[in-house]
Amino acid sequence: MPVRIQSEDFDAGREIASLRAGNAQVGAVTAFVGVVRDMNDGSVVADMELEHYPGMTEKAIAEIIEQAKSRWNIFDVMVVHRVGHLKPTDQIVLVVVSSAHRGDAFEACEFVMDYLKTRAPFWKKEQTPHGARWVESRASDDVAAARWRQKD
Amino acid sequence: MPVRIQSEDFDAGREIASLRAGNAQVGAVTAFVGVVRDMNDGSVVADMELEHYPGMTEKAIAEIIEQAKSRWNIFDVMVVHRVGHLKPTDQIVLVVVSSAHRGDAFEACEFVMDYLKTRAPFWKKEQTPHGARWVESRASDDVAAARWRQKD
């Protein structure tokens, strides 16, 4: 299963190794790790709660992965996303892409992250010194996702 | 030291963790792992020997890293490159970049790989069923590196 939603932490090195295991044609693996920062939108963040829509989350990410596979020459994609209670410096998300050559691996990995940011049903609630707040979506994420829109 | 040339294998997960350790402003880490393929330029590759220019290699990669830091909003870069005897599915090279946001981390990581491919003094000699051969440089690598050329 190329998508895992879990509360436990993950080991990027192990996921990278397992994604390319048994495929000697893999020449390039790209990985992205998203991390909880101690500051966001000008406030100190003590910790956060990540909520998701079980079922739809896996489905939305699987669709993003299929789209990446149809657009780039890549072998496999693995996405791990944590939910529940997280604190600064905790890992949130991992995207790993394997391919024969690096160009495809880089582009597909960034595409998956940009689409995940705007299409996968997760919501962050941060604890700050001014109280709890739901994180607002960013226009910059919409811009990043729009870069990948294809001409018909 | 942000550059390591070594014959031993590396653990991408450990390098990712160590690059961002102690910096709670890191929100994004990108990693690239290059791997020996069992096929190259139409021939089966049994194994290879990676030669380098000690001293200049470290210097050339350190300069690439400095250039990346001056061009993108990133915190740290780590490059590990193996030399000596390698066989298919072995890891060759690791580039890890940490930053606050993912866009900078993706671009800087790809830039470092593209420049390393054309500017760092390494040479590969492959063993194939037709005998040993020095790998020839690729025009596609020059094209990839040229993308990053800046207007004056």
Add this chain to the structure above:
Amino acid sequence: MVTLIYFARLRESLGTGSEQLVLPAGVRDLNGLRALLMARGGAWASELAGNTPVRAAVNQDMAQGETKISDGDEIAFFPPVTGG
């Protein structure tokens, strides 16, 4: 009967995470359902008015106001996503 699910800020403001609802005969798309829920007043009216952005999914696919709904559907309302 449809299943309605609310997430994140909406779940908190509306004070519920999910409910079962018998669709009145005239309600055939998301716009119609939203009008029905807003008629409850209070947080329902203010949260679903569109002053703050609200997204919806029908059977776990992103949906628009014109998206048709019918018996047995799972319909979710939530703010724009903020994962990753």
Add this chain to the structure above:
Amino acid sequence: MVTLIYFARLRESLGTGSEQLVLPAGVRDLNGLRALLMARGGAWASELAGNTPVRAAVNQDMAQGETKISDGDEIAFFPPVTGG
């Protein structure tokens, strides 16, 4: 005296990895040094003729034919790089 270093295909064809050389008075740049080495004939002439691409570094910086060289320099000749 300069130190000359050869890598990869050049090292093998020339049959040596490095040497010490006293620079003749007239040799002041890489072009001059290359002409001097080519005059040795055989693999020296064929490898350095430029039919297959050759790169050079002076004191571990990539260099061109016009790059000046002088006593104490470390000068390397090698094929285009193929790492990563």
